Amino acid sequence: MDKFLNNPWAVKLVALLFAFLLYFAVHSAQAPTPKKPGESFFPTATTDEATLTDIPVKAYYDDENYVVTGVPQTVNVTIKGPTGTVKKVRQVKDFEIYADMQNLKTGRHKVELKARNVAEGLSVSINPSAANVTIEEKTTKEFPVEADFYNKNKMKDGYSPEQPIVNPKNVSVTGAKAVIDRIASIKATINLEGVDQTVEKEAKLTVYDTDGNVLPVEVAPSVVKITVPVTSPSKKVPIKLERKGSLPDGISISSLDMSPGEATVYGPQNVLDSLEFVDGTEIDLSKIKDDTQIEADIPVPEGAKKVSPEKVTIKVKVDKEEEKKLKNVSIKTVGLSDSQDLEFLDPKTGKLDITAKGSDAAISKLQPSDIELYLNAADLSDGDHNVKLEVNGPQNITWSLPQKSVKVRISSKTSKNENDKGQDEKEQDHSETDSQPS
Structure with missing residues (x-):
């Protein structure tokens, strides 16, 4: 036995037998697929x-x-x-x-x-x-870009697109010369559905021939920026300047200029129809001590979309305050019915003195005719009433009155005529009695 194992060929034979046994042991554990008759026992590549x-x-x-x-x-x-x-x-x-x-x-x-x-x-x-x-x-040629709108009829009511701005305006197109020669237009499409303000977007370019077929060419740049201004119904109306606060004692406004004096209001037509002026632009007089320039906001009226411009410039010049008294200025009546009469009870003369205050330039040229002192008698019934007085006059003038209201009596002309007729009849009866013989 020892002699057998010392033989190199014997050892190699034993090692080969062990290798075969180990191979069969591993593959038998993997449950190989049964071989068909005539099929090789060793696996083949599939x-x-x-x-x-x-x-x-x-x-x-x-x-x-x-x-x-x-x-x-x-x-x-x-x-x-x-x-x-x-x-x-x-x-x-x-x-x-x-x-x-x-x-x-x-x-x-x-x-x-x-x-x-x-x-x-x-x-x-x-x-x-x-x-x-x-x-x-290959050939390259420049072409202009067109903005193509769709759903224009689906914009919000009253709004419409203006001339679009395309950046860049021209693009380079590269392709076969025969294809380049067929180019009819290069378009960037913009959807306007629901739009009610300026549109800014990037749009991809498409190249068309005269039949509307898309052409296979290279465009540089292939995307452009499109700006579409959108306008709405508009109306130009005056700007109403509202003053709040009071000037410091001793000074008065000699001039007040507002620029611009009008603004364009954009919005639904029903809002514009009822608009007469833009109010809400304010100047605080308490902050003015000398000549100054103020920038004030113009508010957007309720229901409107926008206003242009958004601000106004107000230039104010001041001067030393002067005073002037206008005597016996008549009180005018407005709103009185044709069927009524008005009688002044206090003051009975229907006149008052007015004290005017303003710059020297404004006061020096002030005349009684420049002043309108009035009361509003609209909707007053017969009887005695205390009615507030109103003053209309030049701008930059302030007023003071000895009384803020007047007492008047309203009477119906029909009642008065009947009273007058009754009085006449009494006087006639009395006259006839006196003329009878005793």
Whole structure:
């Protein structure tokens, strides 16, 4: 036995037997598929086949000087080979399908599509296997960009688009000369549905021929910025300046200029129809001590969309305050019905003295005729009433009255006529009694 084991060939034989036993032990534990009659006892490599769709095609040509058409964007590729390799390639698709046109001249050609970087052991079938291509010289030309609106009729009521602003206005188009010559327009489309204000957006460009077909060309830039001003119904109305607070003692406004004096209001037509002026623009007199310039906001009227301009400039000049008394200014009556009479009870004369205060320039040229002192008798019934007095006069003049209201008596002309008639009849009866003989 020792002699047997000392023999090198004997040891190699024993080792080989152990290797076979170990191999069979491992594979028997994996429950191998029963072999068919005549099939080899040792496992053999399996093959598989798969069709891959939409595989991109790479085109190789002188793209600086030529344009190629006719190369399919994608093809179907059938691969066949060892199962493991096919499975891997199906997942990673690490091969390339290409058309080589680098040595071809302008004209029409039939080009074979080829595959490369294919895994070892795989066979590849390409469908379609060839392409009919046209090679043309490349040319570049500038074209203007048009803004194309759609859903214009779905804008908010009363709003409409103005002339659009396109930036850049012109773009460069590159392609085959025959295709470039067919270009009719380059458009950026803008959706105006529900729009009620200026639109600013980036839009992709599309190139069309005269029949509205999209042309296969390169556009640089391919995206432009579009600004579409949107207008609404508008109305220009005066700006009403509201003063609050009081000037410091001893000074008066000699001039007050507001620029502009009008504003354009944008909004629904029903809001504009009822708008006579824009109010709410304020100046605080308590903060004015000398000549000054103030910028004030113009509020957007209720229901309107916007106002233009949004601010006004107010220039104020002040002067030393002077005083002037206007005597016996008649009180006018407004709103009195034709069937009524009005009698002043206090003051009985229907006149009052008014003290006016303002700058020297304003006071010096002030006349009684510049002043309107009045009371509003509208809706007053017969009887005695205390009615508030109102004063109208030049701007930048302040007023003081000896009394804020007057006492008047309202009477109906019909009642008065009947009273007068009754009085006349009494006087006539009395006269007849006195004339009878005693």
